Amino acid sequence: MSEQLNITTENRICKILLSRSDKKNALTLAMYEGLTHALINADADPDVRVIMLGSDNDSFCSGNDIADFIAAASRPDAVGAPLLFLQTIASLAKPVMAVVPGAAVGIGSTILLHCDLVIASDQARFQLPFARLGLVPEGGSSLLLPQLVGHRRAFELLVMGEAFSASTARELGLVNRVVMHSSLQDLAMLEAEKLAAMAPEAVRQSKAMLRSHTQKQLDAVLVAEVKQFAQRLQSAEAAEALQAFVEKREPDFSRF
Numbered sequence: 310m311s312e313q314l315n316i317t318t319e320n321r322i323c324k325i326l327l328s329r330s331d332k333k334n335a336l337t338l339a340m341y342e343g344l345t346h347a348l349i350n351a352d353a354d355p356d357v358r359v360i361m362l363g364s365d366n367d368s369f370c371s372g373n374d375i376a377d378f379i380a381a382a383s384r385p386d387a388v389g390a391p392l393l394f395l396q397t398i399a400s401l402a403k404p405v406m407a408v409v410p411g412a413a414v415g416i417g418s419t420i421l422l423h424c425d426l427v428i429a430s431d432q433a434r435f436q437l438p439f440a441r442l443g444l445v446p447e448g449g450s451s452l453l454l455p456q457l458v459g460h461r462r463a464f465e466l467l468v469m470g471e472a473f474s475a476s477t478a479r480e481l482g483l484v485n486r487v488v489m490h491s492s493l494q495d496l497a498m499l500e501a502e503k504l505a506a507m508a509p510e511a512v513r514q515s516k517a518m519l520r521s522h523t524q525k526q527l528d529a530v531l532v533a534e535v536k537q538f539a540q541r542l543q544s545a546e547a548a549e550a551l552q553a554f555v556e557k558r559e560p561d562f563s564r565f
C-alpha cells in the first residue's frame with residue numbers, strides 16, 4: 310500500500326485520503342495501485358457503506374505525476390495502473406463521495422465524474438489541461454463531460470483547458486455543493502453520515518440504475534482514451550509541454 314494514501318474506516322465510512330502535499334497530491338503509479346486496492350477492499354467490506362475520497366491537506370489532486378508522464382513516454386505499459394484505477398472507480402457498487410479542498414487538475418477533476426456526491430471548498434480550483442499538455446482527454450471525460458454540459462462547454466473545458474472556480478464547477482454540475490473552506494470537512498462528514506444511515510441496498514440499486522445506461526459505453530471509452538493518451542505521451546508536442554512544466558516555463562508549439 311502506498312504511504313502517500315491515508316485510509317481509515319469509521320462509522321461505516323471508508324475515508325481514502327491522498328497524502329502527498331509537497332506535490333499537491335499528484336498521483337504516482339504506486340498511488341494508483343494503492344487507490345485501486347483500497348477501493349476494491351472498501352466496496353467488498355460489509356462494514357463500509359460510503360466511500361469518501363479526499364485529501365489530508367489543502368489540495369485535492371494535481372493530476373498524474375508529470376515525472377511519471379515523462380517516464381511513460383518510453384514505457385507505454387505504464388498507463389495500465391491508471392486504467393485499472395479508472396475502471397475500478399467507474400464500477401463500484403457503493404456510493405462514492407468526493408471532498409475537494411483545493412486544486413483538482415487533470416485526473417483530479419475527471420475522477421469527480423465517477424463520484425456520486427461532490428462537495429467542494431470555495432477555495433477549490435478545477436482544470437482539465439489535456440490539450441494544453443499536448444494530450445487528449447482521459448478518465449471517461451470525452452463521454453461524460455459532453456453528456457453533462459454539452460459539446461461546446463466540454464470543448465472549452467477539455468481543449469481550451471483554463472482553470473475554473475468552485476462556483477463554476479457547481480453551475481456545470483461537476484460538484485453538488487460549495488461550502489466555506491473552514492466548514493468543508495465537518496459538512497462532508499455530515500453528508501456522509503446521512504448517506505451511511507440510509508437503506509444500503511436501496512442506495513446501491515439506485516446508483517446502479519443511474520449508471521446502467523452508460524456503463525457499457527463508458528467501459529469502452531475508458532480503454533480507447535487510455536490507448537490514445539499513451540500514444541500522445543510519445544508525441545513531440547507532449548514532450549515540449551511536459552518539459553516546459555518541469556522547467557517552469559510556457560510551452561512553445563510554434564514549430565509544430
Ligand code: COA
Binds near residue numbers: 371
Ligand atoms: N506532477 C508532479 N509534480 C507536480 C504536479 C504534478 N502533476 N503538480 C504540482 N507539482 C509540484 C510542482 O512541480 C511543485 O514542485 P516543486 O516544489 O518541487 O517545484 C509543487 O508540486 C508545488 O506546485 P506549484 O505549481 O508550485 O503549486 P501552485 O499552488 O502554484 O499550483 C497547481 C498548484 C496544482 C495548480 C499546479 O502545480 C499545476 O497546475 N500542476 C500541474 C497539474 C497538471 O498539469 N497535471 C497533469 C494534468 S493531465
